[in-house]
């Protein structure tokens with residue numbers, strides 16, 4: 001039956017109404033869940049952004065878009081943007097690269113390889129809190145293993161968690177801050193990134209390993225007969241066949257980076273000053289620490305949401321054309 | 327182009343002997359077919375030649391060069407895989423060009439060779455498609471193009487036609503033979519299909535259980551199978567085999583089979599005596615069973631020697647193929663298939679007397695399975 005016939009029939013309106021009614025109970029659970037945990041909070045955040053209030057919102061004053069303007073143009077916000085961007089850069093691409101490297105190593109058919117696969121992916125099983133505490137010890141300026149290694153390499157010790165580099169101190173303009181970015185390392189953020197990287201590598205290894213195992217062995221054999229060496233096989237067979245996996249990994253890697261909280265809270269509490277205050281941490285500080293500026297926190301959350309949405313869409317736009325799906 | 331020589335190649339996978347002591351010489355510019363049932367080690371032999379698998383023992387030569395320890399990428403062979411193994415993310419052009427790019431050919435040289443080869447194969451208009459957008463026959467051609475384009479020392483083909491429909495298969499069979507002739511290339515072609523082997527191979531090698539059974543011209547292998555396995559494997563419908571003990575009757579040596587006595591030729595009986603064989607398997611091809619000549623016809627063709635055996639029985643199943651009919655005759659509780667002309671049409675239940683000439687009787691030692699006699 002075509003749609004046209006359906007409309008022409010008397011009573012078909014009743015039937016489609018019935019169908020809607022029948023579909024409703026199936027849709028209801030997700031409608032309730034999404035409504036309660038996504039759409040309602042989203043609407044509420046927009047609403048909250050229009051008000052400034054006392055800590056428990058017993059009194060609130062309507063300020064309209066003034067609060068949006070004020071928060072989004074503040075130097076703290078710009079700093080948190082730069083910190084978040086840097087953090088993403090430090091964590092996502094290295095994690096994918098290292099994860100791919102380990103996955104390729106672990107994908108060989110060798111006796112006992114399962115042990116390596118387990119080890120490489122084991123960081124998935126460690127909780128954020130435990131990993132962060134572990135890194136707290138590793139990064140300790142005087143007793144940490146990292147500084148021992150740095151010293152053994154003939155370099156001077158680093159004040160890992162306390163040195164904010166370009167992110168602290170006065171910068172006359174945003175441009176000065178960006179200029180400082182290149183020459184004055186933000187060790188606190190690097191420390192947090194190292195811990196995050198370590199925590200995420202396991203997951204990326206597993207994802208890439210799963211992707212590798214979908215590539216037919218025959219393609220490598222064909223490539224070998226065609227004269228391809230190991231690197232060429234990787235470059236011309238593995239990478240393109242892995243592109244959907246790597247794309248997926250980059251999207252979730254980015255989302256992970258934007259949602260990192262626990263390790264920052266434990267390692268640096270966003271400091272020194274705001275050197276490791278990523279957007280999410282800034283939202284927490286603004287909204288849940290005195291003076292509990294709920295409205296300002298809501299504005300920042302909306303900004304974070306918008307950025308994540310835009311970046312995800314852009315990734316799909318940019319990469320989808322180059323990704324090869326079978 | 328070059329010859330390919332397998333020298334005492336053995337290959338074991340754990341407890342499985344995939345190949346045992348395979349020695350085989352494929353001549354330069356020869357269309358050589360490796361034939362055998364599934365699991366006999368054909369693919370393994372090919373993969374060892376390609377360098378994709380290491381032999382447990384033995385050596386492999388391409389031309390006069392021992393390539394046993396040369397990696398696959400440096401052997402300069404081309405392989406056509408059973409399911410083609412085209413690079414799914416590359417266009418047809420890039421698939422064909424891949425081997426040239428890996429060998430560092432210049433860009434315009436690559437383009438020229440790709441154009442030339444794809445034109446030969448009739449796929450020049452598909453250059454920008456991906457393998458996923460091609461039919462089975464087109465993929466097959468791309469796989470061939472990828473192999474041809476770099477003029478390898480030899481072509482290795484692993485059941486390349488098995489994924490095509492039967493019409494396409496017949497067409498590609500002829501095309502491959504022509505291609506091999508035009509390229510004057512060495513082809514090693516693996517198949518389990520005896521029709522492909524018989525029609526395409528200049529020489530064929532029959533493999534079973536990892537062991538080489540026989541090598542030779544297709545007609546020779548058909549006419550004088552070296553053992554019972556080859557005899558039963560090649561030919562359709564398959565050769566009739568009847569087992570029986572050796573007896574001497576009226577001064578003649580014969581085999582007493584359930585379907586009747588089969589006389590053993592003088593040449594063969596000398597071999598039988600020499601080897602102290604007491605029981606034999608008698609092989610008769612279906613097309614060599616003919617309705618017994620009438621008295622008058624026998625009289626006119628005086629030269630017709632008396633047949634080695636007469637098999638009498640009832641037609642149980644008649645399969646007519648139009649040009650011929652395959653008749654299953656039950657004689658002495660055993661079924662024997664005869665390939666008869668389509669007329670006169672045989673009715674089910676009819677009594678038939680089928681004769682076979684002495685030169686068409688194959689004898690095999692029951693214990694070893696080896697051929698006995700000429």
Ligand SMILES: Nc1ncnc2c1ncn2[C@@H]1O[C@H](COP(=O)(O)OP(=O)(O)O)[C@@H](O)[C@H]1O
Nearest residue numbers: 339342343344363364365366367368369370371
């Ligand atoms: N990679 C392998 N591991 C274990 N056994 C194998 C492997 N490859 C082939 N074999 C075994 O070796 C024998 C020959 O296989 P193969 O050469 O693929 O046969 P064919 O191509 O004639 O069908 C079979 O018994 C098969 O099970």
Ligand SMILES: [Mg+2]
Nearest residue numbers: 365368369370
């Ligand atoms: Mg095979």
